[in-house]
Amino acid sequence: MRNYLQFVLKERRLLSFGLTFTFFSSFGQTFLISLFVPFFLATFNLSNASFGSLYSLATLSSALSLPFIGKWIDHLPLKRFSLMVAMGLMLAAFTVSVSWHIAVLFIGLLLLRLSGQGLSGHTAQTAMAKFFKFQRGKALSIANLGYPIGEAILPLIITALIPILSWRGAWGSISLTIGILLIPFVLSILSGETADKTTPKALDDNEDSSPGNYSMVLKDKRFYLLLPAVLLPPFWVTGLFLYQVNIAEKLGWSATLIASAFVAHAIARIISSLFVGPAIDRFSARQLFPYHLIPIGLGFLAAYFHPGWWSAFAYMFLMGMTMGISSNLKSALWAEMYGEDSVGTVRSLFASIMVFSTALSPFLMGWLIDHQVPITSILLCAITTVVVATGLATLAFRKELWK
Template sequence: MTAPLPTGYRSLVARHWRILCFGGVLMALSSAGQTFFIALSGARIRQDFQLSDGDFGTAYAAATIASAATMAWVGRLVDTVSVRRFTMAVGLVLAGACLLLAWSPNLPVLVLSLYLLRLAGQGLMAHTAMTTIARALPADRGKAIGLAALGLALGEALFPIAAVRGIGALDWRPVWLLCAGAVLLGLALALTLARPGFGPARAMAAGQPPSGPAESALWRDPAFLRRLPILLCSPFITTAMFFHQTRLAQEKGWALGWIASWFVAYAVARAGSLVLVGPLLDRRSAAGLLPWLAMPLGLAMGVIALVGSDVAVPLYMLLFGLGAAASGVLGTALWAELYGTHRLGRIRALTEGGNVLASGLAPALTGLLIDRGVSLSTQALGLAAVVAVAGLCARDPARLLARRRSRGSGA
């Protein structure tokens, strides 16, 4: 049986609008657990709990690292549990985490709420959306993932401005109460869109033997190890800079409202990149495109390090948007391309756990360096060098690429 041919965007949306909207809603809801949104309450949280940059960064890192460890084994359930049930559970946990953060009377409860936000938001909500889309639409995987990820771009455009205005008018705790309500409304919409056909991998459900490597084998696979660092650079860098955006504004003399207003540019760049990268992935190898991810991330770090004017804000926001979009789409497409889709939930759970871990370590490491007098501009130079090395590592020999791609297509 021959594989279906890729289709254009118009035909794809007309035929599969329900599952694309489902994925888009879940990606938008994941904003509640993303660093760019949580960090907007960071200054008020530090003030209320009397925490330094390093203290709050360490608490955030502890919560995120714990969520990454949980993600690695909870995320694999999407291979066996129906997507509708899994989505309901994740959505309720995310809404509960928003309520818990709004109530948090002390540091332990604060850390617990951050753990649940990171696990259910950035981790499981996005994981469910991307895994479901990648399985359901293999011929148009790149375009479909890109379209669904536009939901997160929409959240990135709207949530920061709403949060800054809400915090200014109501304080940060009422904003998180409203966020819980928004999550429940979005969850109701997602469950309305979900159908039984969105369930776990059809081959597994039909009793066919699963394919793809076991988790332990991935850590011995050169193709996996060479590509993972560049994919982890994006969550580490964007989390570090977004989490400490208040400190960056103070260091550079920029208004926080100015930075928040340019999240729209970040979202637009991300959306445009998603639309452009999708068709490329359907025609070319994700592994071949991956090394180019280093370019926007490295340039963004250069802008932060070297440009003192507030003109730097739209520049690095645009570059972050390009890098974040490419990273999100390339990661899911790459693992499906190399290893097939039958164990995609398990593989994505493992790598998404790595993403969450990277985003958890970023605030702690950068916060501790800030406490020791190392400016964010100086740190940006070091991160630019790391990105360059990771991009070079992702360039595998053509022979290895061909072998891995043939294995993935045979899964």
């Protein structure tokens, strides 16, 4: 713990940069946008199905854009790239606030998903993986605390603002907050020595080195073995959380109980994120990655048997553990596999595929529920995919594939 505190104090500028960007990514996340859905439906005369299609299209469009934009973090100084992301997020919130037509709302949602969910988290995690070679795990664990902090406090703030300012006023306030707080923060925190540290030329002493490209990753056998383990946590969590009330009722849990269990999810995400950082630095992400799906698999098992109220807390807590561990492991793993210079390129590719999977998850889960497929059967399918993905990830780390 003493080493942890010393590291935080020494590297507080870059660490605060990472935490701030993961926190501000909340404005493009589903959990926050969902608070405005009833107002979107009423204002634009949309059905749930039509808005769902609009939202999925915006999400898929952002996924298509992410590999082309995200790779530029490997080529531009971090200050310039992060300012572009911050201004994009500010423009996105402003566009939603003034949207007078469904087409304008779509543009706003697209920019929110791209700048918020996509590029803000991408900027934070790529920066931590790039600039902290020997304490990468600790850096990622600190930066990723912005996710659960945003989940914990922003819904309370937004739900209080909407009755006072209206939903448009709330989005206008978000845009203003980004302009007043985030953009000046980037300008001040990435200045002087810190700015010099975060330029591409400072990443490697070898001037002939060049960032990797997508073909390098797509030709790697390990990519295909690791992909299921990378995609499964966000895929299942997105689908299960979106239909959490329906699922809770069928498992004998009340809506109040499952809402309370979200506290356990946030706590688990914070704790696991903090503890996995030093573990990455000691053992490497390569050694830990094959086992990171075990908690979520045990959580699905708890829900499958659902013996009582405590199983809801076990289910949410164990899912939170994997989510906290996963967000740290992945960025560290790409740096170990492909080098620090290529982290942004590689991570943007995986992030794009992940966004596609999270866009498909609600459709698939909704179809299964509409066709009266038992929740226990869905959970059994989830458990099976976890077992298969863990096996494939273990194969990916066989010595002959790393030669």
